[in-house]
Amino acid sequence: MSTMGAAANRGRPGPGAVPVSGAVLEMAELSVGYGGSAVCGNVTASLFPGSVLGVVGLNGAGKSTVARTAGGQLLPLSGEIRAFGLPVNEDSLPFRRRTAAVFDEDVFFPALSAREHLLLVARGHGVSAPEDAVNHELDFFALQERADAVPDVLSSGQRRRLLMAAAFIRPSSLLLLDEPEQRLDPVMRDRLGSRIREFAGAGGAVFLVTHDPGLLRRTADHCLLIAEQVQELTPERAASDISGR
Template sequence: MGTVLEAEGLLVGYAGAPVCGEVSASVDAGEVLGVVGVNGAGKSTVARTIAGRQASLAGDVKVHGLLIDPDAVPFRRQVSAVFDDDLFFPSLTVREHLLLVARGHSLDDPEARVEEELDFFGLLGRSHAIPDALSSGQRRRLLLAAGLIRPSSLLILDEPEQRLDPRMRVALGERIAAHAKDGGAVVLVTHDPQLLLATASTCLVIDDEVQEFDPEQGASIIAGS
């Protein structure tokens, strides 16, 4: 399986000041890279930089051997990222949001795919509601459904377990593992040891010095922190 993501000497931060140590990592197709660390360690900043949402301070990030460019069509086609951005069209329903993504990625039979995702994320009963009328957890499910309905070779998830109930967390873990099994690469920022153990093949601990561990060690670090 080929390398999907490569980060070399990546330094991330704000206003020129790095928030953590240099990140060097690679994720092959079929792998899940868990990213853990204490609050404020810089996990989300690393994920946002890899997703092209903010510029790096130094170093390179490549996806399929090409430097990332969030404005390039191939990058947008290959990389799906879910962050905790509660930004929705105020007058589009849940179903219409997902339909927009499905059509935008030219999926075959988008209506059927939308139905599947609504069913998986338990949103069928709320499919005609606008996002403002959803609970916080349901909005999170909608964001995750939008990130997973579309094809991608690299999936970036920033603390996807937040605001989800335990049953949904388990289902999400299975879904992430299935995505990797189908040949996708995943970067998973998480505070949930169970989710990490259920999905990750390697684990990056973000701190002043960034180190790679196996998922068991990562899970114990989360539990310790």
């Protein structure tokens, strides 16, 4: 059996999703942008435990800006955004402990290997049996053969998988993923879809920005089309919209 096949059949150690009660993320007439200028229409939506919100739109429509505002990296221009019943605040320790995110940039410690990065995250978040959890993520994301390599010598796809592994290895209730399919091959995209559904099935909530119609169909329960006027769409309609571009 291949390493990836073995990982798929072994089950997942570690904490995974941490369910919470009530809405995980609430946006009401939320306006996002830069320098006081909005980049898209106002966003109103709620995300509950056990669900995946797919977020789609053209390049430059404002999807990532909405995601970064949800992650506390940007302040809203107007409207309201709340996570776990409180205003989103990136500096809040409870918010940071409950929220895991993968955005577009690769951020690593240059002197730490892939394994050391994951051990740092696992131990920092109190994961039981951190070495076992790290080995599982290395297997799942096909990084075991590069576990002792530093980020600078990993390929762009390997660095992307390392970011995904770091997000999934730690306990969280809200997972923010900004185009996680970037630089992943079709097999790994399929495995990522299964992992997202596993996280939601355990009670987690996922905010998923994507351009991949297959990933959207496989994971999303409901969708937002980000544009000058934001619309709610079914996953099938949103996937068809992506495919037709």
